[in-house]
Amino acid sequence: MAEPKYVEILSQLRTRCADLAVGSKLSSERALAAEFGVSAMTIRQSLSKLGEEGWIRRTRGSGTYVSRPVVAMGPSLTSLTEDLRRLGLTPGAKVLRFEPVIPDLETTTILALRPNEQAVVLERLRTADGEPLCHEISVYPARLKQILSAADLTRSVHETLAAEGVVPYSTFRRVRAVVASPNESALLELPAGAPALEIVDTFSDALGEVVQHVRSRYRFDRYEVVSNIVRLPHPLND
Structure with missing residues (x-):
């Protein structure tokens, strides 16, 4: 059984964050949705899980920034x-x-x-x-x-x-x-x-x-x- 799309994207974004310096800014939800060819809701699921794991921090009105798990x-x-x-x-x-x-x-x-x-x-x-x-x-x-x-x-x-x-x-x-x-x-x-x-x-x-x-x-x-x-x-x- 194929894994959900958001899980596949999560894995790719996790790898991307690991390759970026802490504080680097990620693309917007809209840009990521276009990049992966999915809905904004699917990207939002991936980013939410990424945040729970500590790979990103999201600042309202500013954007999403790379972090590291604690x-x-x-x-x-x-x-x-x-x-x-x-x-x-x-x-x-x-x-x-x-x-x-x-x-x-x-x-x-x-x-x-x-x-x-x-x-x-x-x-x-x-x-x-x-x-x-x-x-x-x-x-x-x-x-x-x-x-x-x-x-x-x-x-x-x-x-x-x-x-x-x-x-x-x-x-x-x-x-x-x-x-x-x-x-x-x-x-x-x-x-x-x-x-x-x-x-x-x-x-x-x-x-x-x-x-x-x-x-x-x-x-x-x-x-x-x-x-x-x-x-x-x-x-x-x-």
Whole structure:
């Protein structure tokens, strides 16, 4: 069964938006209808879905402009790679540093290491469809060095660890807003002094052993944290 026309057009417009710079103006509904040989209603359906996905923003009286989907971190434990794939975005990473280190006292304590015991640091620039999204610095126990050294570190580290039986099962997470450093602003293509969303995770396996301590700083305009929060019932007063 053939897919609806608006879905076919949606796919083409999605690709077009991905190839255009953020802020680029799209053709009018009338021009797009003429280009694709369909009614304005069909184009309106495609644009509406495109807006829901975050690929465009529409300004009354001005026009339709290219945007980018906002990646949402939900209440369940998923990797950035999974979140990007779910949005139809291609995850990627550039390795900036991978080397053994003697971590500071706080990280040594978090990883449950002995004093002066080595760990492994991995610094990466994470991307979505080739565009910078996150600057990430991870520290791993030295016992995982062999697995990491043999891995393609431009891909999902969590998937690599899971394939070797080291599954990130839970995390302790802290989220806050920070000012991106000059280096991070350059990496993330942000204006100087721009904010970033910092998320610090300490991932543990099913036995409670820490497998990764990571500080990630995301573009403020491309990432958000979503939670479903309910009020606990109050105890009855005597």
